[in-house]
Amino acid sequence: MQADQREPGEDEDEDGGVRPQTLMLNLLGRYLLGRGVAVSAASVIEVFARVGVGEHAARSTLARMVNRGMLTRHRHGRAMYFGLTEQAERILKDGEDRIQNSGAFRQDWDGIWTLLGFSLPESWQRQRHELRSQLIWAGFGPLFSGLWIAPGRVDVGDLVGSLGLESHVKAFYAAAVPGMEVGEMVRETWDLNTIAARYHGFLTRWQSPDAPSRRGDPLAAELLLGCDWLQVIRADPQLPAVHLPGDWPAAEAEALFVRLDGELGQAADEIARQVLDVRPVTTP
DSSP states (O other), X not given: OOOOSOOSSTTOOSXXXXXXXXXXXXXXXXXXXXXXXXXXXXXXXXXXXXXTOOHHHHHHHHHHHHHTTSEEEEEETTEEEEEEOHHHHHHHHHHHHHHHTSOSSBSSOOSEEEEEEEOOOTTXXXXXXXXXXXXXXXXXXXXXXXXXEEESOOOOHHHHHTTTOGGGEEEEEEEOOTTOOHHHHHHHHSOHHHHHHHHHHHHHHHHSTTOGGGSSOHHHHHHHHHHHHHHHHHTXXXXXXXXXXTTOSHHHHHHHHHHHHHHHHHHHHHHHHHHOOEEEOOOO
């Protein structure tokens, strides 16, 4: 489903186009997460080719992810294998939870918000960028300068701790006072039109006669489907349904994803077992 702390998905397209790092994270999350194995560079390159991504991009993405602490190298003979680090496991589990467990929006909500305020030195541009990127991934929106808000009770401990910013951040759980126009606040804080457009785009792409699911390669289609869906929901703060328009497209898009994932999954997994060269990771 992050090294410059934006991943998963820092280089994603909004029109469904797949980028190498997003593809890599989806591939590793589906076929390496929790297995204690490493995958050969050659088989990663072969899988990338199935979705139209070249060898140079595959090798560059592997190298970048090693440099960012996401992957470890394991040599076996003349072949190079890559395994997940603890950081990568954490990120991928988060993405897996976002896809499988969280749902596209909150049907049941108790009216509680998470408020997070931060104050960073002006010279800390990198830390500011990293924090904002992590907040967006966690569903926060900018209420005011330096004050962000997210629906529900968000555990910000890991988010802030991973950046080493504990002393610069304060967080609270809060409820709106009576008379507060919460719907108006939601519309001012999050761009609902853009979020909805991403769901509509997903529906258009995957209901099309030219959708990847109709091209005869279940593994390629499954990976592209997962990349596209994660990119869509990553930009969605999962706002309470009570404060969303009645024609909100998330439920329809989610149902389409679940159906296609179910149709493609078994055949895709069988191809992956044949294509992916994996070895157990041995610790010294």
